[in-house]
Amino acid sequence: MSARNEDIALGIPAAITIDGLDWQVRRAWPAGPGRIAWEAEHSNRGIRVGYLDESGVKVLDADRDPKLPGLAGLLEQGGRLISHRSGKRAVVRLSDGSFAKCVRSGRTAAILAGQRRAQAFAVGFALPEVLAADDSTVVLSRLPGVELHDPARLGEDWKRAWSECLEAWARAGSGDQSCDAAHAETATGAGFRGTETPVHTAGSEMRVLAEWRERAADLLGSLRRRVDGLIAEVSTELIDQVPETVEGRESGWGPIHRDLHDKQLMWDPVAGPGLLDVDTVCLGERELDLGNLAAHARWRCAQGIWTDSEAEVVLEAIRATASASGSDTARVRTYERAALLRLVCVYAFRPRWSDRTGILLDAVESIPFEAVGRQASTR
Template sequence: MSVPTTAPRSRRAADRPSRRLPDAVHDGARTYRLVRAWPRGTEHALVELAAEDGATVAGQWFADPAALASGAAATPAPARVAGDVLLQPGGADARLRALGGVLAEDGARLVAHRPGRRAVVRLDAPDGTVREFAKVVRGSRASDLARRGSLVAELVGGAVPVPRLLDTGEVGRGVLRWSVVPGRTLHDLGAGRWEPEAARTAWEAAGRAVRHLHDAPRGRVTARHGATDELGAVADWLHPAVVHGLLDARLVARAGERVAAELDAGAGDSALGVLHRDLHDKQLLLDDAGTVGMIDVDTLAVGERALDVANLLVHLELREAQGVLTPGLAAAARDGFLSGVGAGELPHSRVAAYARATRLRLAGVYAFRPRWRSVAQELLAQAAG
């Protein structure tokens, strides 16, 4: 196995876009800074931008002016073009046509929007409490997401609170309405500087929740995610980051070779479980009773338990590097999680291999977030070292 992080030598010049993803977009007198981007290949990216007053807007960057013009022509108002970016405020979206109707409902607030892919809308009750969350996706994806969401609720039973599908009547048009999982995310609680013992207790409960998912019956989960699939996910981020000059190509290649070798060395069917696959502190919520719930299980699959464990551990390293967690809190969280999830039963080499892969993937992810590019460089150096 290998990580295809760069194009072949003969294709590199053609592969490099004539225009680069900008860190700032000027829309008349207003300037938006790039918060983060999701590359769709090397000449197109979904973006989240923020103005000086904190207002955010979704959009799409195109290297090709013709593709930008075509996207703008297809997208309803109030979308508009600013430089090489199609700004899509207010949920304007050519492919998520149901989004406008959901946003028109009482108490609706747009929480997240990746144009053409997905949007999350919070719907509040008259008293200000959250009534439900509506996820709007392309109609072709909705049925599978509904099935996965309902399946995970059945697999974990009442032991781990997860969103439950409230209504199937709108699935055909890409609207999925989900119940609210109570509590605050472990990310937000960590940023509040809680005490180490409280952090350890909470993260041990988180570990038990994850272990419950891992131990769920695997027979009903059709998706599989192995080492080769993980290498593909890493490459999806690294190749665009290299092409846009955000990460050093030689260091990426060296890290990619090491990650591929380590994942390949122990790939097998040991310690399998039902995986979350995108497990981090923003996906885990702690309620007042100390119960940990789980959200966004869109990527449910059977694979090595070490993948989820490593992904979570590296995110704790990341939060420490970002200043969200102090070293003491990060250590307490790590100890608690490892105890709760039963990490001692997992091959250390597999956790280490997936941890290196996660550092490399996150280097690609955070290279597309200007505020955290120095952290991305640190992650890359760790993956290559």
């Protein structure tokens, strides 16, 4: 087995040669100081993964990951690898159409807890059902429909699908989702059936952004100073404008997905909306989800995956939902700016797209800032 490692010092290679074939690197992630985990694909051979560090490229054996004990057995039984982050997580499509998430031993409890918390969204969405689980694998049912990522697959239903999915999202905040703890890290919300639920504050969001900035520091190149300046600006908007309180729906708090984007939403003309990857469901400002969706809409347009008009359909649906749900539109824009900055850092690890991330910074600078309309608590 061989791997091409020239130009590694300049960044993540666009392709890795394995046994004489070029595999295109589609994603990569930080995997510790000076180490990067990568995922590559070949049109006829599927997915291979490994690590990259100063010594070069390490390629894991096909269909194996020593830190994911459930993976090999699923693939030997005819499963097809969909995604794989070395040493962290893999998703396998099983022969019956269901999906398995493979993680490290003892890590499935977090997935199962997320599935329980996601019942807050069941009022409007179909959710995957847990079919089986052990300490390293969770098997989930398949949802009907298609992802809201590819306009061509939805055709004339593009607008309808987005409208219905956002209506379903808004309904998740329609029950008693209140939480009266201030400055809390965890809370028990009635809308989550009494389960202990993580709380994601504006400060939490900025910590996530700061972590991604540090991870991507060596890959940002000439954009680094610009990114730093905008992060400081957005931090002021997010944290200084509204104190970190958990005030219930009257202050915009409720259930959020926290990583909501077009690939997490499913739609079927009969079954309606579906929601995926709910591990991150928590309590937070509901504007965060809308801002994250808007940021991804702008990015899909910059990637050339959506046209301007297709992206505008999505952005208009987000604006309509924000207005109808009583969301603070200025707060949505601030969370959108934060999400755009995070995407700059995330996509710095993806060779195919890293040279376009400056467009995201242009978008951050173009979004107007206004003082939030929601009254902050004075506790």
